[in-house]
Amino acid sequence: MDHDHVRGVDPVVADALEGEIERQQDTLSMIASENHVSRAVLDAQGSALTNKYAEGYPGARYYGGCRYADEVEQLAIDRATELFGAEHVNVQPHSGTQANQAVYFAMLEPGDKILSLDLTHGGHLSHGHPANFTGQLYEVEQYEVDPETGYLDYDGLADHAAEFEPDxxxxxxxxxxxxxxxxxxxxxAEEVDALHLADIAHITGLVAAGVHSSPVGVADFVTGSTHKTIRSGRGGIVMTNEEYADDIDSAVFPGGQGGPLMHNIAGKAVGFGEALEPEFETYAERTVANAKALGETLADHGLSLVSGGTDNHLVLVDLRESHPDTTGGDAEEALEDAGIVLNANTVPGETRSAFNPSGIRAGTPALTTRGFDEDDLRTVGDLIARVIDSPDDEDVIADVSESVDELCAANPLYE
Structure with missing residues (x-):
């Protein structure tokens, strides 16, 4: 993969681009929200559609020259509709957060009430954190997971909703x-006369492949990211029924953003097309199997998993019991030194700062894309545990780094 045209104009940026490819090739990407798209998606996202303004929607644009923009966006819509079985799909949001914003702007007024999961228990900034626009525009209260089991406390959610009466x-x-x-x-939601927004940003691909239950047709609105487990163009998506279709479309454009990023929508179209192929279901199943293998291995090493395991693409490790003097930030830094890239993460009942919390989160989507299987993830789990046990031991870091090099060489990213 070359960047000759960039190098001819800006060698500094070209060096950075090539360095990033080498970094991805030579490290294990285990951030649960990251993945590796195909060359076809890369080409679509780097296409001449980046030049095209196309405010509006297919067949109803505010600019001329949108013949191919219309074709590409309609393909993305049609393929998403087939993948998820949704009545109405909007593929224009620039991110999952802006997809959520569209739902809030369409259905809420400032000061209305949102009930969402607490960030330290696994929620997201765009669900109502005070630093996010949601926490500034709306009245937000948050439910939690059961502190003993790590599972969602559905009864507690029902009691909280009955008392709070969210919109x-x-x-x-x-x-x-x-x-x-x-x-x-x-x-x-129906019991308290509230709307229901299901944000499947992390599990979009698992839902599309049928390896995780789908909220489409259940919740009033379903939003998601289009890159994490589904490997499509980077951005967001909103799905709803015909009752809310016009309101959502207006909230995306012109309510929340102007011209759509047509090159990203092209990437979405290509990625959705790839997800419609039979091989994608195999990929999604393997992603979950790999996460289970990883979690079991970490648990065998004495690490505490939130909820005791996983049903999806990620594991969440609480370090407080097994390694009380090691923070998530310490573990993240030591693991990156060894070539394993994941992120520090808050855990239920967090006792430290969100900037240096007590847990780490590890995902398997990107490694599965590279061809890693369950045996590989058990090996990776062993390596992670070794580093966490000895984060300051340079010999351990060097030894693990050699093993990472071997794994990467055996599973090349872009050949």
Whole structure:
């Protein structure tokens, strides 16, 4: 993969681009929200569609010259509709957060009430954190997972909703390793006359492949990212029924953003097309199997997994019991030195700062894309445990780094 045209104009940026490819090739990407797209998606996202303004929607643009923009966006819509079985799909949001924003702007007024999962228990900034626009525009209260089991406390959610009387309940999470019972949350929403937004940003690909239950047709709105487990163009998506279709479209454009990023939408179209192939279901199944193998291995080394395991693509490790003097930040830094890239993460009942919390989150989507299998993930789990046991031992870091090099060489990224 070359960047000759960039190098001819800006060698500094070219060096950075090539350095990033080498970094991805030579490290294990285990950040649960990251993946490796295909060359086809890369080419689509780097296409001449980046030049095209196309405000509006297919067949109703505010600019001329949108013949191919219309074709590409309609393909993305049609393929997403087929993948998820949704009545209405908007593929224009620039991110999962802006997809959530569209739902809030369409259905809420400032000061309305949102009930969502606490960030330290696996929620997301865009679900109501005070640093995010949601926490500044709306009245937000948050539910939690059961502190003993690490599973969502559905009964506690129902009691909280009955007392708070929210206008919208948000489900779907960024650090929750278990399958979500969408129908139970929908029942709570209906009981208190609230809307239900299911954010599947992390599990979009797992839902598309049918290896995780789908909230489409259950929740009033389903939002997601289009890159994490689904490996499409980077951005967001909103799905809903025909009742809310016009409101959502207006909230995306012109309500929340101007011209769509047509090159990203092209990447979405290509990635959705790839996800419709039979091989994608195999990929999604393997992603979950790999996460289970990773979690079991970490547990065998004495590490504490939130909820005791995983049903999806990620594991969440609470270091406080097994390694009380090691923070998530310490572990993240030492692991990156060894070539394993994951992130420090808050855990339920967090006692440290979110900037240096007590846990780490590790995901398997990117490694699965590279061809890693369950045996490989058991090996990776052994390596992670070795580093966490001895984060300051340079000999351990060097030895693990050699093993990482061997794994990367055996599973090349872009050949």
């Amino acid at each position: 919208i309940i948000v489900s779907g999470y960024s650090a929750y390793p278990r399958e979500v019972e969408w129908e139970r949350i929908q029942d709570v």
